[in-house]
Amino acid sequence: MRMLHRVLPLIVVGSLAGAPAHADGFGEVVVVTHIDIIPDSAGRAPPGALQLLKQFVLDSRQDPGVKYFTLITWAPTSNHFQLLEIFQNSRAFDAHVSAAHTIAFRDNLQQYVGAPYDERLYQPSVR
Numbered sequence: 001m002r003m004l005h006r007v008l009p010l011i012v013v014g015s016l017a018g019a020p021a022h023a024d025g026f027g028e029v030v031v032v033t034h035i036d037i038i039p040d041s042a043g044r045a046p047p048g049a050l051q052l053l054k055q056f057v058l059d060s061r062q063d064p065g066v067k068y069f070t071l072i073t074w075a076p077t078s079n080h081f082q083l084l085e086i087f088q089n090s091r092a093f094d095a096h097v098s099a100a101h102t103i104a105f106r107d108n109l110q111q112y113v114g115a116p117y118d119e120r121l122y123q124p125s126v127r
Contacts, residue, residue: 027123028067029093031085034118035109038079045079049112052105053081059101060085065092079114093121 035053037045053071060069068086087093096102106117 027089029087029090030122030124031083031087031093032120032122033083033085034115034120035081035083035113036079036115037081037112038114043078045081046112049109052108052112056101056105057083059105060096063092063096063099065089066096 037049040046057069057071060066063069065088066085067088068084070084072082072084074080074082085093085096087096109117
């Protein structure tokens, strides 16, 4: 028991001094987000949704640690979109997700979405 009292503080201090488990040692973070917008009567995404998506891309490109950020659409439709994002590391991704413009975008997007916001994180397997 005495040994535990001596070792435990060293373990705690050592773990606090080290980097978090999700720290930047893992390299780039690649994100693919699928966004399905409820179409208007002509089967297209409403103009308000398109403007919101485009502005989000422009704002996000200014975030620190963003290497690539673009919006694409699935060719046979005009209301299915993907955000393709590459961040320098998980810290940059975490900062982007908690940025005011990202929170506002996700809140404002809810009125347009027809399916859950589908954000998937990847890491390059070959460098």
